[in-house]
Structures are given as structure tokens and as C-alpha cells.
Amino acid sequence: MIRCLLVDDEPWxxxxxxxxxSRLPSLELVAATTKPLEALMLANPEKTDLIFLDIQxxxxxxxxxxxxxxxxxxxxxxxxxxxxxxxxxxxNVTDYLLKPISFERFCKAVQKAAGQLSLPETTNxxxxxxxxxxxxxxxxxxxxxxYLEGARDYVFIHTRKDKLITLDSLKNLEDVLPSSLFAxxxxxxxxxxxxxxxxxxxxxxIGEHFxxxxxxxxxxxxxxxxxxxxx
Numbered sequence: 254m255i256r257c258l259l260v261d262d263e264p265w266x267x268x269x270x271x272x273x274x275s276r277l278p279s280l281e282l283v284a285a286t287t288k289p290l291e292a293l294m295l296a297n298p299e300k301t302d303l304i305f306l307d308i309q310x311x312x313x314x315x316x317x318x319x320x321x322x323x324x325x326x327x328x329x330x331x332x333x334x335x336x337x338x339x340x341x342x343x344x345n346v347t348d349y350l351l352k353p354i355s356f357e358r359f360c361k362a363v364q365k366a367a368g369q370l371s372l373p374e375t376t377n378x379x380x381x382x383x384x385x386x387x388x389x390x391x392x393x394x395x396x397x398x399x400y401l402e403g404a405r406d407y408v409f410i411h412t413r414k415d416k417l418i419t420l421d422s423l424k425n426l427e428d429v430l431p432s433s434l435f436a437x438x439x440x441x442x443x444x445x446x447x448x449x450x451x452x453x454x455x456x457x458x459i460g461e462h463f464x465x466x467x468x469x470x471x472x473x474x475x476x477x478x479x480x481x482x483x484x
Contacts, residue, residue: 255367256300259285260292260318261307261331266352270305270331273359275383275390276429280363289313296322303347303366308332319344327369329362356425382429384410384419391417395434399459401426401443411462438474439467452478 257280259270267285274280283301286292289312295301296318304326308315319328324345330338333352342349347369348362383390393410402409403423410417427437437443442464444457451458452475455466466474 254281255279255363255370256281256283256302258283258292258295258301258304258326260287260289260304260310260315262287262289262310262312263307266307266331269354270359272385272390273354273356276356276425277360277363278382278429279367289315289318293318293321296326298325301326302370303327303329303363305329305331305350308334316340316344319346327366329366357428360428382426384417384421384426386417386419393417395431395445398435398445399448400445400462400464401435403441436474436477437470439465439470446478 257274259267259274259282261267261270264287267287271282271285274282284292284295289310292304293313296304304322306315306318306328308330309332310318313321315330315332322328328344328346330346330349331352331354332349335351338349347366350358350362380396381392381394383392385391393412397412397414399411399413401423402411406420406422408419408421408423408426410419423437423441423443427435427443430443434446435443436446438457442457444459444464448459449457450460452466455471457464457466
């Protein structure tokens with residue numbers, strides 16, 4: 254687990270990064286705070302591995318914060334201003350993320366930090382994922398998921414019990430779901446491999462659901478199925 258500390262004077266930025274952290278089982282949130290002086294108490298290797306740090310903060314700016322931390326923890330700068338990038342890298346920051354920060358760019362920065370911390374980039378020992386739906390984060394166990402269906406800016410998560418809808422992209426969820434358990438079969442569908450009842454030419458059967466296999470994903474999907482069958 255990579256223990257993360259979020260420091261930003263803008264609550265919306267903390268909320269966004271907190272939601273991103275909740276999607277990656279390899280990350281653990283230590284604290285999210287708008288008060289950098291309080292954050293300094295947690296900015297040591299006994300409590301924190303990685304700090305996501307804003308630059309422009311009234312109480313204590315990010316540059317002075319990094320000077321105080323003195324490279325005890327890895328730092329990823331999160332800022333709306335590109336002009337601080339050079340000064341940031343002079344303090345050996347791991348990465349520099351420009352706001353607004355996409356989940357894909359966030360993941361790349363985390364992978365870079367994982368490499369510097371000598372941790373596996375795709376650590377995934379969790380058995381669940383948290384998704385935002387109805388203004389709350391809902392825990393969804395991997396074992397409960399049948400398949401995911403993308404629909405423009407939303408994803409429907411079909412489970413054994415019900416159907417959840419989250420404002421996200423199928424690509425983002427594909428990045429955080431373990432590839433050993435889930436497979437992309439179509440631009441609009443990801444399936445739980447162990448829930449597949451049958452594969453019929455160009456479609457997958459899961460219970461009473463018949464899902465198309467896209468030509469772009471067909472060869473990779475069938476190769477993964479054959480590999481698991483022969484292992």
C-alpha cells in the first residue's frame with residue numbers, strides 16, 4: 254500500500270483526489286487537509302509515503318512545505334499554474350499535475366511514484382472497488398459484479414443483486430479492475446470472466462444476458478480465455 258497525504262486549500266480538489274485514491278486498491282489515504290501546517294505533522298516516512306501537494310496556499314505555500322519536509326516523502330505537485338514546474342522539479346518532485354487533473358493522468362503519476370518507492374505498479378490485493386453514485390461512495394465487491402456497461406459519460410455496473418450507475422468512463426474503471434478477473438469484450442462492455450456461462454461466436458452469455466464481442470477486442474479476449482483454460 255502507498256500511504257497518501259493530500260494537501261490543498263481548495264476543498265473541491267481534495268474531494269476529487271480522494272475519489273481517485275478510492276479507485277486504486279494500492280493506495281491508502283492518510284489524510285486530506287486544507288491546512289498545510291497540520292499536514293507537516295504527518296509528512297514523515299513513518300506515516301506517509303506520497304504527498305499530493307498544492308503550490309499556492311495562503312498558510313504555507315508548497316515550495317516552503319517541501320523545504321520543511323526535506324525529501325522525506327515523495328511529492329506530486331497539483332497546481333493550476335504551470336510556471337512552478339521548474340522550481341518543483343528542483344526539489345526532486347515525482348511529478349507535476351496541472352489542474353484539472355484527469356484520472357488517467359493521476360494513474361500515470363502514481364505509477365511513477367510506485368516505481369520510485371520500489372513498489373509494484375499494479376498492486377491489487379483488494380477484493381472491491383468504491384464508485385461514486387447518488388452523491389456517495391459505494392463499495393462494490395468484485396465477486397458481485399457480472400459486467401459493466403458504458404453509456405457515454407456513465408457506466409452501469411450490473412451485479413448479482415442490482416444495477417448501479419456512476420458518472421465515470423469504462424476506460425477509467427478498466428484501469429483499476431484486476432485484469433485477472435475482468436476482460437474488455439467490446440467498446441461498451443467489460444465482463445467478469447468467472448461469471449461467463451458460454452461464449453457463442455460473437456457474444457458472451459452471462460445468465461440471461463447476451464453481450465456482443467467487438468471485433469477490436471475479440472482476439473485479445475479469446476486469447477486470454479484460452480490461456481486461462483490451458484493454465
